[in-house]
Amino acid sequence: MGNTxxxxxxxxxxxxxxxxxxxxxxxxxxxxxxxxxLALKAxxxxxxxxxxxNWSVDISICNWVGVTCESRNQRVIALDIFNMSxxxxxxxxxxxxxxxxxxxxxxxxxxxLLPVQLTNLYRLKFISISDNNFHGEISSWVGYFPxxxxxxxxxxxxxxxxxxxxxxxxxxxxxxYLSGNKLSGKIPIGLFKCKGLQNISLAFNxxxxxxxxxxxxxxxxxxxxxxxxxxxxxxxxxxxxxxxxRVLYLSHNFLTGxxxxxxxxLRDLELxxxxxxxxxxxxxxTERSFLSSLANCSGLTALAFGRNPLISGxxxxxxxxxxxxLQYFDASSCSISGSIPGEIGSWNVATYxxxxxxxxxxxxxxxxxxxxxxxxxxxxxDNQLEGTLPLSLTNCSELVFLNVADNNLSDTFPHxxxxxxxxxxxxxxxxxxxGSIQSYIATSSLSKLQIIDLSHxxxxxxxxxxxxxxxxxxxxxxxxxxxxxxxLVVNLTIKGLELEFTLKVGMPxxxxxxxxxxxxxGEIPKVVGELRLLQALNLSHNSxxxxxxxxxxxxAALESLxxxxxxxxxxxxxxxxxxxxxxxxxxxxxxxxxxxxxxKQFDTFENDSYRGNLGLCGFPLSKECNNDxxxxxxxxxxxxxxxxxxxxxIAFIWKVAMMxxxxxxxxxxSIGYIVFTTGRPRWLVRKIERDLQNKVSSWFGKxxxxxxxxxxPQLVQEQGVCM
Numbered sequence: 001m002g003n004t005x006x007x008x009x010x011x012x013x014x015x016x017x018x019x020x021x022x023x024x025x026x027x028x029x030x031x032x033x034x035x036x037x038l039a040l041k042a043x044x045x046x047x048x049x050x051x052x053x054n055w056s057v058d059i060s061i062c063n064w065v066g067v068t069c070e071s072r073n074q075r076v077i078a079l080d081i082f083n084m085s086x087x088x089x090x091x092x093x094x095x096x097x098x099x100x101x102x103x104x105x106x107x108x109x110x111x112x113l114l115p116v117q118l119t120n121l122y123r124l125k126f127i128s129i130s131d132n133n134f135h136g137e138i139s140s141w142v143g144y145f146p147x148x149x150x151x152x153x154x155x156x157x158x159x160x161x162x163x164x165x166x167x168x169x170x171x172x173x174x175x176x177y178l179s180g181n182k183l184s185g186k187i188p189i190g191l192f193k194c195k196g197l198q199n200i201s202l203a204f205n206x207x208x209x210x211x212x213x214x215x216x217x218x219x220x221x222x223x224x225x226x227x228x229x230x231x232x233x234x235x236x237x238x239x240x241x242x243x244x245x246r247v248l249y250l251s252h253n254f255l256t257g258x259x260x261x262x263x264x265x266l267r268d269l270e271l272x273x274x275x276x277x278x279x280x281x282x283x284x285x286t287e288r289s290f291l292s293s294l295a296n297c298s299g300l301t302a303l304a305f306g307r308n309p310l311i312s313g314x315x316x317x318x319x320x321x322x323x324x325x326l327q328y329f330d331a332s333s334c335s336i337s338g339s340i341p342g343e344i345g346s347w348n349v350a351t352y353x354x355x356x357x358x359x360x361x362x363x364x365x366x367x368x369x370x371x372x373x374x375x376x377x378x379x380x381x382d383n384q385l386e387g388t389l390p391l392s393l394t395n396c397s398e399l400v401f402l403n404v405a406d407n408n409l410s411d412t413f414p415h416x417x418x419x420x421x422x423x424x425x426x427x428x429x430x431x432x433x434x435g436s437i438q439s440y441i442a443t444s445s446l447s448k449l450q451i452i453d454l455s456h457x458x459x460x461x462x463x464x465x466x467x468x469x470x471x472x473x474x475x476x477x478x479x480x481x482x483x484x485x486x487x488l489v490v491n492l493t494i495k496g497l498e499l500e501f502t503l504k505v506g507m508p509x510x511x512x513x514x515x516x517x518x519x520x521x522g523e524i525p526k527v528v529g530e531l532r533l534l535q536a537l538n539l540s541h542n543s544x545x546x547x548x549x550x551x552x553x554x555x556a557a558l559e560s561l562x563x564x565x566x567x568x569x570x571x572x573x574x575x576x577x578x579x580x581x582x583x584x585x586x587x588x589x590x591x592x593x594x595x596x597x598x599x600k601q602f603d604t605f606e607n608d609s610y611r612g613n614l615g616l617c618g619f620p621l622s623k624e625c626n627n628d629x630x631x632x633x634x635x636x637x638x639x640x641x642x643x644x645x646x647x648x649x650i651a652f653i654w655k656v657a658m659m660x661x662x663x664x665x666x667x668x669x670s671i672g673y674i675v676f677t678t679g680r681p682r683w684l685v686r687k688i689e690r691d692l693q694n695k696v697s698s699w700f701g702k703x704x705x706x707x708x709x710x711x712x713p714q715l716v717q718e719q720g721v722c723m
Contacts, residue, residue: 034057036094041055046084046085048084050081062076066082077100078100079100080102083108085108088109088111094121095118097121101126103128104127104128109133113140114129116140124145125147126149127152128152132156133157137159138160138163139163143169148170148173149172151170151176152175152177154177158178159182160183160185162191163188166194167190167191173197174197174198176197178202178205180205186208187211192217198220198221200221200223202225216240219241219244221242221244222245222246222247224242226250228253230253231250232254235250235260235274243268246268246269248269254278255279256278258279258281258290261289267298269300270297270300271302275330277307282311283316298323300322300326302328303329306331306357307357308333310334311334312334312335313337314339327351329352331358336355338360339360340365344365344367347372348374351376353375356380360383362386362387363386367392368390368392369393373397373398376398378399381405381427385407386410387409387410387411399420400425402426403425405428406430408432410432410433411433412435421448423448424451424473426449426452429456430456431456433458434458434459438467439467447472449473450473453514454515462520463515463525463528468525468531473533474533474534477533511534512537515542516541518541520544521543521544523547528549528551529549530551532555534555535557539563540566541565547568547570548592549573553577553578557581559581560584561579561584563586563590568590569590571592572587573597576602579600589611595625596610596620603619
């Protein structure tokens with residue numbers, strides 16, 4: 001009995017010791033997790049106070065914002081501090097969160113190298129550190145993560161090659177996003193050992209070499225995004241093995257050879273982007289082409305093969321066999337001839353059609369809008385089209401952008417387009433449009449137009465006051481909360497040097513009226529001065545007479561003004577000195593007289609702005625004014641008055657970005673590039689700087705092909721149009 005009591009006492013002592021040790025270990029582990037996260041807090045700046053007020057020793061760690069604990073042992077298993085405006089570095093202590101399965105620190109401003117201690121977190125299944133400023137090589141911290149399924153490093157500054165043993169380190173990987181970094185070298189063949197991969201994005205890096213045939217091994221693949229690299233060679237036939245593929249981006253590379261007809265085997269394909277390469281192919285109705293093979297892809301919503309100049313032939317009527325769900329079609333800047341088939345009217349949900357920069361001839365079919373009420377963007381510019389604009393365009397009640405520039409169209413001004421309630425961009429440049437632009441149609445308002453280009457035509461007559469009076473979108477800001485964002489790509493060619501700027505901003509991007517190189521005469525209506533949101537105005541190379549309206553002083557947003565090569569007379573109104581954003585001024589070859597106003601922006605213009613006006617005097621000209629020609633000082637008060645080349649002008653050239661995604665399209669209008677014959681376009685550079693400070697949106701839209709919010713990027717195509 002005594003022995004039994006002793007044994008029981010020993011058992012109780014062992015159990016008590018185990019409990020004490022277990023409790024002590026558990027407490028130690030929890031304390032380790034707490035101290036680790038507090039170390040992270042100490043390394044970051046928290047301007048929105050997400051962590052400052054919540055990550056405290058007075059609050060249970062499991063109740064901290066962004067922290068998830070395992071219910072049994074209270075260990076931290078998930079850290080989600082996504083999009084909290086945090087900045088700083090990741091401390092080595094992070095490697096102590098040994099139970100962590102999910103790490104999401106994306107869309108912040110973390111920087112520097114990632115600590116090698118992260119390799120200790122072998123339980124991780126999900127890692128997203130996208131949209132920060134991390135740098136260094138991936139191989140320095142991506143260790144062996146045996147259960148990792150999701151890895152996103154997009155939009156950082158990682159350099160070096162993709163590790164050749166990536167799949168050995170990450171054997172269960174399903175989703176890999178490395179886009180928007182500075183990765184170089186070839187796509188490693190070892191990457192295609194990850195047989196479970198479903199989504200891959202390597203876009204917008206500096207990867208080179210060929211696309212290996214081993215790509216055909218990834219039979220589970222749903223999304224492949226390789227755009228914006230330096231990949232060469234042909235599209236391998238083995239890509240047709242990816243029968244579950246839904247999204248394929250190969251644009252903006254150096255791919256050559258014929259586009260494989262076997263792409264038609266990808267029956268689940270929803271989005272195909274082959275644009276901006278050196279691919280070839282012949283389109284016809286007598287032999288099978290890649291285009292006809294895509295009729296097998298019944299769910300295709302977006303197709304882009306533009307800017308491949310070796311694609312030739314013509315679009316056959318069988319193009320109507322493409323998916324009835326097709327929303328986006330880009331065949332721009334190829335070598336396609338013949339007519340634009342009226343059968344495209346059968347794409348009754350299409351929102352974006354781009355046929356620009358080809359050799360299309362004949363008339364624009366009156367069937368384009370017969371069944372399509374959703375079309376928002378139509379570009380047929382830079383072809384050899386003839387005839388008139390079809391009245392059936394009025395059926396496209398959602399049309400926002402219409403570009404027919406640089407063709408041989410012969411017509412009067414299409415006032416009837418004024419019944420389109422959403423039309424914002426109208427470009428008729430370089431055709432044979434003629435007659436007056438005076439409207440006699442009561443319903444013709446064109447009230448939402450923001451960009452109007454009628455230049456290089458044969459329009460005549462007076463500039464009608466009611467035309468400008470109707471431009472309500474240029475008078476008062478219109479806020480549309482529709483979630484649409486614009487991607488702005490600006491290329492400036494300055495004395496042979498091309499500079500590129502990329503912005504993501506909200507609308508409106510730029511407002512412009514270009515009526516240059518026509519036969520307009522008479523005085524400039526004073527109501528033009530009511531367009532206070534107008535940023536660029538070009539009336540050059542006409543036969544306009546009379547004075548410059550003092551009401552121009554009310555054009556508060558104006559940044560570029562070209563009135564050159566007219567017959568304007570009188571003094572330059574002093575009210576123009578109110579234009580504090582004005583950076584480009586051209587009054588060449590008119591009959592202006594008197595002193596040049598001084599003060600504010602006018603003190604920055606050189607004498608080149610006034611050449612060909614012998615009656616002008618005063619700074620910056622060498623000709624001094626007489627005593628009776630006293631320059632008026634700058635005026636701050638507004639003037640409330642109302643009332644009615646060959647290429648020396650300013651050439652405005654535009655691009656339009658269309659951002660596609662699974663079930664819809666977002667239309668964006670962007671400046672493509674602006675070329676000036678002389679001088680530096682300071683006004684545009686300053687505009688870019690202001691826009692960057694005001695609003696920068698995510699490069700990606702709100703909807704994705706992938707259920708992951710932050711990754712699979714949408715189709716972005718750029719269409720060049722000129723003003």
